[in-house]
Amino acid sequence: MKSPLLRMVNVIKDYPLPKQKLFEKAPVFRALNGINLNISRGTSFGVVGESGCGKSTLARIAMALDRPTAGEVFFENKELFSLLPKELHGLRRNFQMVFQDPYGSLNPRKKVLSIVAEPLDTLSEKLTVKERQERVEKNLEEVGLNKGDIDKFPHEFSGGQRQRIAIARSLITRPSLIVADESVSALDVSVQAQVLNLMMDLQEKYNLAYMFISHDLSVVEYVTDEVAVIYLGKIMEQGKTGDIFQHPLHPYTKTLLAAVPSIDPTQQRQRSVRSDGVDAEAPSGGCPFQPRCPDATEICREKHPLLETKGNQLVACHHV
């Protein structure tokens, strides 16, 4: 068994909420609640779930941008949050991020050269002006842009091209892990296909690992080797992508998959009109999905299900 590149052990993240009373302790919102996961070198790990489930918090912790309240995060067997700031800074070149919005993630006042070279400038060894430019040009060509683009501004590019610039920037320090937080969600389907192909090619070439966060299930199914389904900060189901998508066991995974509209118009679903009154807050102690679960029974309200091995995957449900 290969040793994992990124390993999270029992990660918990609380965010403080506004105080209700002056001398009371501030209440907290638990964004992540005991996450365990391993990402191996050269593989893609998908994270799916609805907005507010903690996907982006997970990405921020994997990138060491946020400190978890409890738990440990190992990158190449080094615990990120017990390192000295200087050591952590030195490690940062090994993991980079591609953001969701290619319009917001590139500084409109900077040229492509300084945008793409920024990680080099802050994280890498000193390079000469010429070496720096050559590295940027080489990376731009690798993502399908031209050498000559270094003197352009972001507004001169389309959405797909901008996302290619963001990918070139994330690759420039030769990282082994890239966290892609909804990186293709803002793109048209034809452009999305181009960017996904590029990401797959780069993975082959550099043996990259991806943490791929998306709410688009068909993209996750296509890209990833392993997937974790998260609901309110807890992993509900985890396993090989093929197993999860073809034989989902957890009712939440089934709900998510059933909600994807089929592109076959003859396969019409049963329509149901529901009111938007469901509370996201689960009763303490019970299963977080219980208020929305079609199979919920007494035990779901009382006892928290543990993530256990069922067949090929890990599932947290009393009724599987």
Add this chain to the structure above:
Amino acid sequence: MTLLKIENLTVSINTAQGPIDIIKQIDFQMETGEKLGIVGESGCGKSITALAIMSLLPERSVISGNITLNGENLLALSPAQMCKVRGNQIGMIFQEPMTALNPVKTIGNQIAESLHLHLGLRKKEVQDRVCQLMENVGLPRQRFPLGLYPHQLSGGQRQRVMIAMAIACEPDLLIADEPTTALDVTVQEQILDLILELADRSGMGLIIISHDLGVIAQTTEKILVMYTGNMFETGPTTEVFKHMAHPYTQGLFSAIPKTGISTRSDRTRLYTIPGQVPEIHIKFKGCSFADRCSRVLAECRSQVPPTVDLGNHHQAWCFNPLERT
């Protein structure tokens, strides 16, 4: 009965370099209660078509052709007359529920606005109607008082408020421009079901604009594929999805990641349409898709593609359409 008839609609925008046609000779019609889907990549003119029907285009645009709603030519109306149609006979749901609502007005007041304006109801009647509308879109009054502000609601709840505003005056036509793009799949399912349910109950026509072919497949009866402001293919949704004729339509379908792959070795590269959507100011002598098309012929670059009638109201504009399989 014909609800909406669009004939030869051309929209051009005046720029410093001269006028640019952004919609080119669009023709389609909708029957009462029909559900039409418009698909295409960003910049293909989907939203401009919707804005033209609502007569909400920017000042410097020039519009020609005919837009007829219930036998009345909308382009002949004065701005004041158009105000009476907009929100009353045509309702619209915008894409961004985060920005389309006014953050400093309560949701109750925002839903009530068109009721005051168009129906001239009294205060008590308006309030009853608003409560009923909120109930219809799945926001029961006990949990969602009218005095709430948009920031107190989630994305899906805000989109429900938008829908309540759009259907407040029981329009004959509802236009939904990317109504679920910003939402989770589970919320998307609820919102689409809600829109379809309301449309079926009141018999209003529905135009759904989306780049998500799954959404179009599940909600519409008729489809219109657009590219660079041109119509490329139109027909009954089931027919077009099964026997697509235009290479562009096929390209859009092939770019969707296939489901049902179990290991990485089964994964094939995604099909991509080569090149990118051309810049808006480029004028084409022939077909605007010729440079990206896999089935391009010599005449595609020099002549305007002909209308190919494939029977059953299915039409494509192409010299070399795909064989029917």
